[in-house]
Amino acid sequence: MACSQSLLDGNRRLGSRRCCRALYLVIKRNLLLILLVVGAAIGLAIGAIFNDSINSISDPEKKATVIMLIAFPGELFMNMLLMILLPLIVASLITAVSTLNPDVAGRIGRRTLVYYLATLVSAVVLGLLLVMTIRPGFGSDHGTRNDIQSVKYRNLDSLLDVIR
Numbered sequence: 001m002a003c004s005q006s007l008l009d010g011n012r013r014l015g016s017r018r019c020c021r022a023l024y025l026v027i028k029r030n031l032l033l034i035l036l037v038v039g040a041a042i043g044l045a046i047g048a049i050f051n052d053s054i055n056s057i058s059d060p061e062k063k064a065t066v067i068m069l070i071a072f073p074g075e076l077f078m079n080m081l082l083m084i085l086l087p088l089i090v091a092s093l094i095t096a097v098s099t100l101n102p103d104v105a106g107r108i109g110r111r112t113l114v115y116y117l118a119t120l121v122s123a124v125v126l127g128l129l130l131v132m133t134i135r136p137g138f139g140s141d142h143g144t145r146n147d148i149q150s151v152k153y154r155n156l157d158s159l160l161d162v163i164r
Contacts, residue, residue: 065156072160079164 027034054070057063097105 065154068156068160072163075164 054063054066057066097108100108
């Protein structure tokens with residue numbers, strides 16, 4: 001009886017070890033996804049907690065400074081993603097084209113060039129037509145105002161621009 005009880009306890013421990021091992025492997029495989037979800041939840045919680053205190057700032061200069069400081073890490077992150085993304089796309093395009101037959105690559109290159117030039121010409125023509133018909137800025141008194149305020153630059157702006 002005691003032997004069968006110890007065997008049963010051993011099977012339970014072995015089953016719990018397998019379960020923990022399987023859970024560990026799932027977490028290890030999906031660690032990036034888990035961290036992204038946790039980071040998004042933390043960001044949402046921080047935003048919900050500090051939203052009222054930031055909106056209650058009455059001085060617009062201080063409010064703009066606080067918002068700029070909060071947005072700065074996100075700007076850096078987006079810039080880093082863009083720095084990674086462009087070389088990745090270019091490298092994958094070069095790899096894909098290098099594996100093609102030269103005749104096929106030439107046809108794809110010609111089509112791409114024609115498509116690019118057609119969209120460029122259509123964008124320029126559309127832009128010129130819209131500027132000529134709408135005439136943005138025509139009739140406004142922005143150019144004749146004598147009380148144009150000079151833009152104030154702060155040391156914090158200069159420091160963050162150096163880091164960006």
